[in-house]
Amino acid sequence: MTDQTVPPLKLDTSGEPIAPPIAAIFLVNFDHRKGYTLTWHRSVDGVQVEGVVECKSLPSGLHNVGEDLVYFIHDEYAGLSAFVNRPDEQSDRAVRMLAIGVLVPLEHGRMGRSWRHAETLKELARAQLESLGNTTALEEYWEKYRLKPEEQPSQVSQDPADDDTSERRNGYTKARAMSSATTFISSHHSLTPHHPALTLIDSIKLFGPLLFPLYRAALLRKRILIVTDAPVEFACNLVYNLSILSSISYSTLPLIPKANSSDAKLRPLFTVGVMDIGQLEQERGTGASQGFVACTTDDVLASKPDLYDVLVLMPKSEADHAATKVFPRIVLSSPELTKAFPKIGIRATQRDCRRFSHLLQGLRHLERDEVAASDEETSSVLSDSSSYTLDKELVEPSSWSRVAYTSLVWWASAGDRRAGFAENEENESETDRALLLGEDGESQIREVAVVALFHRITAAIFQTIADATARTDDSGQSDERYHDDSDDNEVANTVADSRPEETQALVAVKDEQEVAISHEDMVEMGLDSWSVSDRKFVEEMVHLWWGRRSVVRSEVIECCGLRLGF
Known part of the structure; x- marks a missing residue:
C-alpha cells in the first residue's frame, strides 16, 4: 500500500456535550x-x-x-x-x-x-x-x-483554515471539508447520545459488501437517493455517515487539479419529499460539487429517475422477519425505472466481499476492548460473510477472464502456482487490517476505526491515480525527447502556421494523454482489476477529478514464450 500521511480521524464525542444555539x-x-x-x-x-x-x-x-x-x-x-x-x-x-x-x-x-x-x-x-x-x-x-445576534451565521467567526466565506449552496460553506464530527478524541470516549455514527455498525451489517459500491458512488459524487419507510432516523443517519465516509481530507485535495474545498464532501440533504422536487431538479449538472445524498419516504421520487443517479431501495420493515437476509437494492438511474425496478441491482465485487470479511474480523478484534457483542451474534455475522460470494444477486461472479487466467497459471506451473493466489489474498487481509486498525494497531472505538478505514482507502485511491497520471505524463515527455528532428520541426512549423484556436486544439490533444492504470495500481487501490464495474469506476474517477481519459491495463503472464493478457 502506498505510504499515506493521513491525520487521525476521530468522531466528536465530548464528555459533556454542549447543545448548539x-x-x-x-x-x-x-x-x-x-x-x-x-x-x-x-x-x-x-x-x-x-x-x-x-x-x-x-x-x-x-x-x-x-x-x-x-x-x-x-x-x-x-x-x-x-x-x-x-x-x-x-x-x-x-x-x-x-x-x-x-x-x-x-x-x-x-x-x-x-x-x-x-x-x-x-x-x-x-x-x-x-x-x-x-x-x-x-x-x-x-x-x-x-x-444571539452576535452568533448569527453571517457573523460567526470562522477559522480561515477550516471555512471559506464564499457563496453558500443549500446552506453549506464551500470550504468545510470535514464535519466537526471528525475531530480528535481519545479512545476511551464514547459517542454522545443520538450521534448518527451510533448506527454505523448496523449500516455495515445491513449492507454487507454492498457498502463498498455505495461508497464508490459517493466518491464519484453521484446524486444518491435512499428510499425508505418510516421511521426515518436510521436513513438520516445513513445519509450523514455516507457523507462522512466519502469525505476527502485536505491533505489529499492538492493531488487533484483544480479541486477546491467544496469538492471535499458529498452534500447531505437528509429528508426530502414531494415539495423538494423543484430543488432536486436544480441539482442536475456536471462536476464533483453537483452530488448529494438524501433520503425520502415518498415513492413517487423513485419513479423520477432524472432526480438522481443512484437509487437505494431499503428493505421493508417486514424483511426483519424474513427467512433469509434481505439486503438493500442499489440501482442506477435509467428511463426504465419509470415502469419497474430491476430485481438485481449493483453488485459487490469479489474483492469487496473479501474486504468486508476482513472488516468484520477487525471489528471483532476491536470489540474485545469495548462492550462486546455476543459471540453468537458475531459468529453469525462472520458466517454470513463467508457465504456472500455464493449469492449471485449480491456479489459479482468470477469473470471468465479471471477463471481462464487462474486455470492457465495453474496448468503452466503444474499446479504449483495456486499458493501464489493464497499469498495474495493473505496480503490483502494484512493490508485491510492495517487500514482499519492503523499501522500501530492502536485501540479505538469501532465507529472511529471504520471512518478512518474509509478515509485511508480514499487517500490510497487518489494517491495511486495521481501517481499514474504523473507517470503517464512523464512517459509522454520522455517519448518526445527521442523524436526525430525532422518530425519535431514539422510539428513546430505546423503549430507556428496555425491560427490561435487551432494551436489551442493541438495543445489540448497533446496534453490529453490517456492515463494508464496498471494491475498493480488496481491492487494498490484495493480494487478488482477483473471486475468491469471497478474498471469503469476508475475511468469515471479519472474523468471526474482529473478531466482525463484512462484505461485499465489487464494482467499479463508469460507462457511458453508468449505474453498473454486478460
Whole structure:
C-alpha cells in the first residue's frame, strides 16, 4: 500500500456535550381537518418557519410509527424534529400526533450537531401531548438556546483554515471539508447520545459488501437517493455517515487539479419529499460539487429517475422477519425505472466481499476492548460473510477472464502456482487490517476505526491515480525527447502556421494523454482489476477529478514464450 500521511480521524464525542444555539423552535400539531399545522414557533429575524417546517419535518408515513427523529435542511440551517404519536380515545381520530423541532446554523457541520437537542426534544414532545395548550417549557427552551445576534451565521467567526466565506449552496460553506464530527478524541470516549455514527455498525451489517459500491458512488459524487419507510432516523443517519465516509481530507485535495474545498464532501440533504422536487431538479449538472445524498419516504421520487443517479431501495420493515437476509437494492438511474425496478441491482465485487470479511474480523478484534457483542451474534455475522460470494444477486461472479487466467497459471506451473493466489489474498487481509486498525494497531472505538478505514482507502485511491497520471505524463515527455528532428520541426512549423484556436486544439490533444492504470495500481487501490464495474469506476474517477481519459491495463503472464493478457 502506498505510504499515506493521513491525520487521525476521530468522531466528536465530548464528555459533556454542549447543545448548539438554535435559530428557531416550532410545534406542529396534527389537525384531523387541516392536517399538520404549525401552532406555535419562535425564531430569530430573517428565518422562515411557517410554510416550511410542516412538510420538511413530517415526511409521509410517520403516522405508522410511535416516535421518530427527522433531520432536514432549510436554507442555512439544519432542522431536527422529534415526532410522537399516541392513542387517544378522546381525539377525533383516536390518536394524538405532534412534532417539536429546532433549526440550527450549519456553521457547526453537516447536521449542525443538532442531535445534541434530540433527547430533550423527544421529552418535550412527550410532555406536550399531555398538555397541548401549555407552551411554557418550549418558551423556556427557546430562551435558553436561542441564537444571539452576535452568533448569527453571517457573523460567526470562522477559522480561515477550516471555512471559506464564499457563496453558500443549500446552506453549506464551500470550504468545510470535514464535519466537526471528525475531530480528535481519545479512545476511551464514547459517542454522545443520538450521534448518527451510533448506527454505523448496523449500516455495515445491513449492507454487507454492498457498502463498498455505495461508497464508490459517493466518491464519484453521484446524486444518491435512499428510499425508505418510516421511521426515518436510521436513513438520516445513513445519509450523514455516507457523507462522512466519502469525505476527502485536505491533505489529499492538492493531488487533484483544480479541486477546491467544496469538492471535499458529498452534500447531505437528509429528508426530502414531494415539495423538494423543484430543488432536486436544480441539482442536475456536471462536476464533483453537483452530488448529494438524501433520503425520502415518498415513492413517487423513485419513479423520477432524472432526480438522481443512484437509487437505494431499503428493505421493508417486514424483511426483519424474513427467512433469509434481505439486503438493500442499489440501482442506477435509467428511463426504465419509470415502469419497474430491476430485481438485481449493483453488485459487490469479489474483492469487496473479501474486504468486508476482513472488516468484520477487525471489528471483532476491536470489540474485545469495548462492550462486546455476543459471540453468537458475531459468529453469525462472520458466517454470513463467508457465504456472500455464493449469492449471485449480491456479489459479482468470477469473470471468465479471471477463471481462464487462474486455470492457465495453474496448468503452466503444474499446479504449483495456486499458493501464489493464497499469498495474495493473505496480503490483502494484512493490508485491510492495517487500514482499519492503523499501522500501530492502536485501540479505538469501532465507529472511529471504520471512518478512518474509509478515509485511508480514499487517500490510497487518489494517491495511486495521481501517481499514474504523473507517470503517464512523464512517459509522454520522455517519448518526445527521442523524436526525430525532422518530425519535431514539422510539428513546430505546423503549430507556428496555425491560427490561435487551432494551436489551442493541438495543445489540448497533446496534453490529453490517456492515463494508464496498471494491475498493480488496481491492487494498490484495493480494487478488482477483473471486475468491469471497478474498471469503469476508475475511468469515471479519472474523468471526474482529473478531466482525463484512462484505461485499465489487464494482467499479463508469460507462457511458453508468449505474453498473454486478460
